Amino acid sequence: MKKEKTNHQAAVERAMEAIRQAQKERGDAQWRPAYHVAARAGWINDPNGFCFYDGQYHLFYQYHPFSAQWGPMHWGHAASPDLVHWNHLPIALAPGEPYDKDGCFSGSALEKDGKLYLLYTGHVDLPPGNSRGQDRIETQNLAVSEDGVHFEKYAGNPVISYPASGDIHQGHMRDPKMWRREGRYYCVIGSRKASAEHGQALLYTSEDLIDWKFVSVMASSDGDLGFMWECPDFTQIGETGLLLFSPQGVEPQGRKYLNLHQSGYAAGTLNYGTGVFCREPFELLDYGFDFYAPQSMIDDKGRCVMIAWMDMWKSEMPEQKNGWAGMMTIPRALSVENGKVIAAPPEELKHLRVGRITREDVAVGEATRLDGVAGDVYEMDLTLDLSGADGCELSFRVSKTQRTTLRYDKSSRILSLNRDLSSVGPKGERQAAVSLEDCLLKLRIFMDRSSIEVFAQGGRRTMSARIYPGKDATGVLFAAEGEMRIRRLDFYPLKQIWRCD
Numbered sequence: 001m002k003k004e005k006t007n008h009q010a011a012v013e014r015a016m017e018a019i020r021q022a023q024k025e026r027g028d029a030q031w032r033p034a035y036h037v038a039a040r041a042g043w044i045n046d047p048n049g050f051c052f053y054d055g056q057y058h059l060f061y062q063y064h065p066f067s068a069q070w071g072p073m074h075w076g077h078a079a080s081p082d083l084v085h086w087n088h089l090p091i092a093l094a095p096g097e098p099y100d101k102d103g104c105f106s107g108s109a110l111e112k113d114g115k116l117y118l119l120y121t122g123h124v125d126l127p128p129g130n131s132r133g134q135d136r137i138e139t140q141n142l143a144v145s146e147d148g149v150h151f152e153k154y155a156g157n158p159v160i161s162y163p164a165s166g167d168i169h170q171g172h173m174r175d176p177k178m179w180r181r182e183g184r185y186y187c188v189i190g191s192r193k194a195s196a197e198h199g200q201a202l203l204y205t206s207e208d209l210i211d212w213k214f215v216s217v218m219a220s221s222d223g224d225l226g227f228m229w230e231c232p233d234f235t236q237i238g239e240t241g242l243l244l245f246s247p248q249g250v251e252p253q254g255r256k257y258l259n260l261h262q263s264g265y266a267a268g269t270l271n272y273g274t275g276v277f278c279r280e281p282f283e284l285l286d287y288g289f290d291f292y293a294p295q296s297m298i299d300d301k302g303r304c305v306m307i308a309w310m311d312m313w314k315s316e317m318p319e320q321k322n323g324w325a326g327m328m329t330i331p332r333a334l335s336v337e338n339g340k341v342i343a344a345p346p347e348e349l350k351h352l353r354v355g356r357i358t359r360e361d362v363a364v365g366e367a368t369r370l371d372g373v374a375g376d377v378y379e380m381d382l383t384l385d386l387s388g389a390d391g392c393e394l395s396f397r398v399s400k401t402q403r404t405t406l407r408y409d410k411s412s413r414i415l416s417l418n419r420d421l422s423s424v425g426p427k428g429e430r431q432a433a434v435s436l437e438d439c440l441l442k443l444r445i446f447m448d449r450s451s452i453e454v455f456a457q458g459g460r461r462t463m464s465a466r467i468y469p470g471k472d473a474t475g476v477l478f479a480a481e482g483e484m485r486i487r488r489l490d491f492y493p494l495k496q497i498w499r500c501d
């Protein structure tokens, strides 16, 4: 007998039809990424459910397939055998049940008994003046798949509602991130206090992913770390526990915290007995303009790999006029050195390379171009010797009127990324403290059609930004105050991984 289509299946089909239509109507492709994950059409934000399942990396994401603006959230889905080549898969989750009718918000994935489980936030908007006195209800819900592609929502949802007691705001509780440890399951959930505008993270535990118990407030803001912690994530690298989170409402401090919301981590130790995470101070995970809601996973090789949304809330997104909005960073492999996170491109990304130009020992003073070093989709690895220079300036995506600049000032040890002249789109400058090692500055730059990601000193500092240069803005210029030596430059054009974009 033919099974009746569930509400969920019908909602997924409507959304898939909307994508097919929107893809046909999509505008100019000039800013479409060649090798980053972006949706075929429509709006995306946070990475969700990043995991390794059945031989592939799976990356879900917050998705509004019906327009290039944020709207009722679905989960989009892409998969990759190697973190390099990605394929689009059908939408995994669509909103529509009483507990998620206004959105399937962020969450995570875990394999259990060969099945893939998603734990996500069901978001319901409440009308003004309702009896709860809140504008929303957020609960945590499960969906399960046997093939990693088609998901069924669990009939007993929600599996987590607000705890009955505790200093927990009854309107904000979202973005569960699960992990397994010694046969038990845990999840950390973003939250805020009821008594004050302080963000916090809640710890839950379960034996079967269905029956969850509140353990404790795992960590919280002591007043200067924002009013809400979104997208918390806990991972362990060697001896170091890492709580990643995205605090909203942190005030700017000097050159730090200039983006609308922040994303970073606190290193520390989670006491599984009390559920309390004893933490070191908050550190940013990226010093650029566009980096939010990172999510990590441990892969089959035991590596911790993180990916983030490479955009910022309320930022101008010129690609919206072309029918799409938002993209992910490249995946970044995390390690810890002296309690600080290093985020570097994983080895596999070398498979993107389709050519190479190498230059060694080039002296640079005045603005210099190097033969063949130009383009809009490339990786560039540089070792710069600044012993004879006070600083240097590298310009990318250069045309007569446009450029995106990366400047290093030796006396202040500041690396600055400036997009004032990048072209249309958001402008400004971001800065990061970077120390030289033996007067050497090592940079790895990943350029795509509308993004730049800078990895300085092996990933000890990263800076990510969306930029929207014209098609002819492909030049690269090197300049120095004094004399800089490019000890070595490797320039790699990168390939287009999307087959039918």
Ligand code: FRU
Pocket (backbone or CB within 6 Å): 045, 046, 062, 073, 105, 106, 121, 174, 175, 230, 231, 292, 293
């Ligand atoms: C973070 C966030 C999450 C929420 C999702 C909604 O960017 O606000 O807290 O689940 O986006 O799309």
